[in-house]
Amino acid sequence: MNKFNSMIAIALIAATFTACKKDTEEPVVVVPPSDGSTLTLNGLIGAETGSAAGNSVFVDFSTDKQTAVARAAWDLGFYCGADFRVILNNTTSAGAKVITTANASLATVGEADTLGLTLAVSQANPLPAHFAFFDAIDGNLSNTVIPAVSATAAENKVIILNRGTGGGIAAKSWIKLKVTRNASGGYSLQYGKIKETTNFTTVDIPKDGNFNFKFVSLNNGAVVNVEPEKANWDLVWTYSVYQTTFGSDLVPYNFSDLVFINKLAGVSAAAVSTSTKSYAAFAEADLPAITFSSARNVIGSNWRLTQPVTTNGVTTPIGVKADTFFLIKDASGNIYKLKFNSFISNDGGTRGKPVIEYKLVKKG
Known part of the structure; x- marks a missing residue:
């Protein structure tokens, strides 16, 4: 068999194999919605x-x-859409406040900044002003307590967070935190307890377009699944x-x-x-x-x-x-x-x- 005939034979074998492979491919099954x-x-x-x-x-x-x-499995949700937004856990009645003091940092914000704050729902004497502690109940992402996360790290403020005790959730330590954008297109969260001055935990949270949010538990600094895709x-x-x-x-x-x-x-x-x-x-x-x-x-x-x-x-x-x-x-x-x-x-x-x-x- 000359070289030309050998090439034809190889091509025919490949075509036959490809045809057989196509014949054995599994069909795409579209599952109808539940009745x-x-x-x-x-x-x-x-x-x-x-x-x-x-x-x-x-x-x-x-x-x-x-x-x-x-409900207590998470503390913060990080939006996976085009904007950079962070939500509080409304299901534990978590409340927060932005520290606007000039040059405030995780090291300088402390217990004194919590004096007079409840950051919680008062079932006995609720006031309209208390809405400021919580994210909008209608889920409007332009109305979250934590402002949109700026691409300029220095523009992002320190946040004081009461993780909430709504509906029988056990009380947890108040947290101070700061969120910035990371180099991978996601978020970087740094946080610690209110009295902490040096020992802070850092967590990177990637965006995932299959989800509305990725969530973090501040108990252990873990990224956790809450909502399904x-x-x-x-x-x-x-x-x-x-x-x-x-x-x-x-x-x-x-x-x-x-x-x-x-x-x-x-x-x-x-x-x-x-x-x-x-x-x-x-x-x-x-x-x-x-x-x-x-x-x-x-x-x-x-x-x-x-x-x-x-x-x-x-x-x-x-x-x-x-x-x-x-x-x-x-x-x-x-x-x-x-x-x-x-x-x-x-x-x-x-x-x-x-x-x-x-x-x-x-x-x-």
Whole structure:
């Protein structure tokens, strides 16, 4: 066989091998979204009371999956989007203050800078001014206590942090910290206890575009997973700082059983009154009349009552609100109808383990 014929033979063998390889490749399987389910959310870690459930529970409707994460497992969240933002742990009622004193540093800020500070929710005497301690309850990243992290390291301020005791969380040492950008495009966190003057811990936090945030526990300086990947959850049920009316003022207040949607990943929602359409009867044909909202707290506490309410002589008892259900549009365009079946003994449920039911209305 001459050289030319040898080359042809080799080419034919390679082509045959390639063809065979293509024939044996596994097909890409596209898993359809769930048609719906009923879930009992696992809010309880142990023997804690249901009104102080220790877990936040993330839910993904399209996969019928819930992910329970201890509220106390993290202290700070570092945004993975284009901006450089750091969030406090609202689920422990963590509060913070920016030190604006000229030339303040981790070495110079100390116990004297905490005098008169609570950085906490007052359940007995909440004041509108206390909102300044906490990140915006609507999840607006332009309204965090810690300012946007500047590319100029010297412009970033020292922060005093009370890590929070909301909902039965054990008290932890107050922390002073400073966040800067690192050379890898992520964050660098330096922190220590309030009285510390020299021994500070440094943690680098990389951005990961698969997540809304990467989280840090200041107990051990570890980067921890809290939220599932941003495409893999639609809402979270949790305890958190929220708001209420006290006298005539809107004030921060600790709430149990709050529900927030994953607005940063494009999830939106809407409330539907059963006087308009029942949960069972609501169908795709009813969607054109619906206006979806991307507000993080569009559901909030609007799905349940912890005190009876009397309107026009009619009393609505403690429990889930039977006159309201919700629609959830996920990032893929799937639309689910959602109702809460129980959450407390008054409605046949267990506090800390709410039961939800959802059904696919329209596939994205």
